[in-house]
Amino acid sequence: MEYRSLGKSGLAVSQICLGTMTFGKETSPEDSTRMIDQFFDLGGNFLDTANVYVGGRSEEVVGQAIKKRRQDVVLATKVRMRTGPGVNQVGVSRKQIMDCVEDSLRRLQTDYIDLYQMHVWDQITPIEETLRTLDDLVTSGKVRYIGCSNYYTWQLMKSLCYSDFMRYARFISIQPQYSLVCRELDREMISLCIEENVGVIPWAPLGSGFLSGRYEQGVIPTEGRLSAKSGEAHWGHRYTEKNFRILDEVKRLARQYGKTPSQISLNWLMYKQGITSPIFGARTLEQFEDNMGSVGWRLSDEDWNRLDQVSALPDEYPTRFIEKFRRSL
Numbered sequence: 001m002e003y004r005s006l007g008k009s010g011l012a013v014s015q016i017c018l019g020t021m022t023f024g025k026e027t028s029p030e031d032s033t034r035m036i037d038q039f040f041d042l043g044g045n046f047l048d049t050a051n052v053y054v055g056g057r058s059e060e061v062v063g064q065a066i067k068k069r070r071q072d073v074v075l076a077t078k079v080r081m082r083t084g085p086g087v088n089q090v091g092v093s094r095k096q097i098m099d100c101v102e103d104s105l106r107r108l109q110t111d112y113i114d115l116y117q118m119h120v121w122d123q124i125t126p127i128e129e130t131l132r133t134l135d136d137l138v139t140s141g142k143v144r145y146i147g148c149s150n151y152y153t154w155q156l157m158k159s160l161c162y163s164d165f166m167r168y169a170r171f172i173s174i175q176p177q178y179s180l181v182c183r184e185l186d187r188e189m190i191s192l193c194i195e196e197n198v199g200v201i202p203w204a205p206l207g208s209g210f211l212s213g214r215y216e217q218g219v220i221p222t223e224g225r226l227s228a229k230s231g232e233a234h235w236g237h238r239y240t241e242k243n244f245r246i247l248d249e250v251k252r253l254a255r256q257y258g259k260t261p262s263q264i265s266l267n268w269l270m271y272k273q274g275i276t277s278p279i280f281g282a283r284t285l286e287q288f289e290d291n292m293g294s295v296g297w298r299l300s301d302e303d304w305n306r307l308d309q310v311s312a313l314p315d316e317y318p319t320r321f322i323e324k325f326r327r328s329l
């Protein structure tokens with residue numbers, strides 16, 4: 001297992017992060033605990049949850065499972081989604097953050113969160129209020145580092161500028177959707193993160209299971225995550241001609257390397273410039289074992305580039321224009 005600094009920080013995280021969105025529901029608490037134990041046995045140290053996963057149950061399962069090794073864990077959770085019917089029980093106002101952090105700490109059975117992430121941009125609360133509140137939490141010791149998730153590039157840049165100007169703690173990471181079948185962030189976000197040294201920890205690195213190769217072209221899924229009727233995992237977002245072309249290349253490389261399509265897809269992502277640690281999901285222990293086989297080896301540069309090319313965004317403005325005039329000395 002490799003370890004990498006998370007953005008502009010001294011926090012070392014494993015090159016792969018275990019997502020816990022299914023823990024306590026599709027994945028039983030017993031299997032979730034086994035998965036976490038095995039993850040640590042294999043050198044993983046980075047876990048991602050959120051206050052709203054399974055109505056808080058994911059945090060409870062994670063908290064119970066890591067009690068015995070709290071200091072070895074880099075524990076990430078989130079705030080921002082609705083937590084109740086009240087008008088203030090959503091967003092990242094000072095009031096909601098201060099309430100939610102206490103709830104998360106209680107469910108996680110800990111007195112600090114390593115990485116506290118804003119789940120998605122809040123259009124109502126001024127970012128100045130959110131960042132001041134987060135800085136207070138870092139000063140108090142309840143939170144050690146802060147991050148964001150699902151931001152536009154300008155929202156992240158504005159946040160970083162304000163934190164730097166006020167000498168507040170700044171976001172060290174962003175958690176966006178990014179994978180071989182979702183590369184929209186190549187337009188601006190990835191280069192901003194490289195420029196500003198913000199860690200990128202992508203969610204849905206397997207395209208919600210699409211890149212495991214278990215789905216067939218022309219067959220609308222009736223089970224599994226991609227049978228979802230709405231949301232990012234909706235099959236309509238994944239079942240495109242281009243995505244099946246990418247999958248064909250992934251499967252070809254899987255045969256060539258004696259690996260599985262999931263392993264090829266994760267390995268490509270963990271060696272992409274700017275990416276710190278993909279956050280994968282596994283509903284079952286078998287899926288977990290499969291996905292952990294993505295670590296400990298590397299695609300050749302030639303094969304890595306082939307996947308990069310087949311999955312690249314179309315040639316478009318302004319990238320086309322700006323890159324044409326790229327300077328080097």
Ligand SMILES: NC(=O)c1ccc[n+]([C@@H]2O[C@H](COP(=O)([O-])OP(=O)(O)OC[C@H]3O[C@@H](n4cnc5c(N)ncnc54)[C@H](OP(=O)(O)O)[C@@H]3O)[C@@H](O)[C@H]2O)c1
Nearest residue numbers: 019020021203204205206207208209212224225280281290
């Ligand atoms: N910040 C955000 O807004 C956000 C959003 C979503 C997720 N996340 C985080 O990112 C983590 C991962 O997200 P994700 O679950 O969407 O990612 P993913 O790794 O792309 O998809 C995981 C799902 O794909 C299927 N799968 C995984 N490995 C497989 C394998 N080897 N063979 C066959 N099927 C396999 C399973 O679903 P089925 O078997 O049920 O089909 C599994 O639950 C979450 O746990 C959470 O921590 C964050």
